[in-house]
Amino acid sequence: MTENVIYTYDGDIQPAWQYYSMPHSCVGGGDTLDDARQSYREALAFQLDVDTDELPDIIEHVEKEARDGIYVRYAAADPLRDNGSQLVTRLLNDPSFFDAQLEEALHLAPTAGGYPVLVITQLDDPVQQLLDQLTIHDSIWLAFPWPIAPTGMQSLVGLISLAGEEADDLDAIPLALDQDTIDGMTVLQLVQRYAIPRAEKAVPTLPPRVKIAAMT
């Protein structure tokens, strides 16, 4: 499993850049992103008992608060996903997209930190890549572009949540899949089975929530 680290920024916190990681859990922070990155790499190397130049592959993510208590997460090395995070942030602050019903739904599936996170996702992303960003106590929301745009409709974004085994979301639909199926599944395939797009001016629908478990 690839190591995933999530960096968050909050100017009211000291130090302002915080991190947490999985599957090897390291928590810490730094005054700058580079400081936090250095601290994380040293912490992971210490936990794995290796040198910092012997670390496994690491995928870095940035998590930012999009509106009060709701965060977006995107891969740090991908400018397209940064653009996607800006789009989703705009939608989350647009009353025609974000209403009380959606707010309530998002809070049904929080991370272990207690707040919902929308992960900027592409339809061809492997589902396993998203599951690697979860601990058993996390849920995350996948925010993906929905390519079938009715006339006059813009900024279509679909949502579906993935829950960890012991996440707070008790009502997520359980899906028992064999590991080969999970390995071959993309977000699009997951969406085709379970997701409903949510768009500006569309009839509000509650986005689906699933919990994927690998069959042994």
Next chain:
Amino acid sequence: MGARFPTKTGKELDRIIRKYCTLDRQKGSHRTYIRDDRTGSPFTFSDHDQAILPGGKVRRTLVNDVGLTLEQAEREVGMR
């Protein structure tokens, strides 16, 4: 929607961690802990004593790493 966890200093969170976990190894500010009940996986806590940690990180650490139930975690931070 659950109540937000309060911020804690690194020292305050470390004090709670040590009630349930044993310090396995330390190098500088990096401390690797193992749960006393031997469940879960080792985790590394690298925050300085003076750090001000956001409530979400406090919640995550106590539930995900220390292995407390949400109710136990809320009690430890004075929410109950």
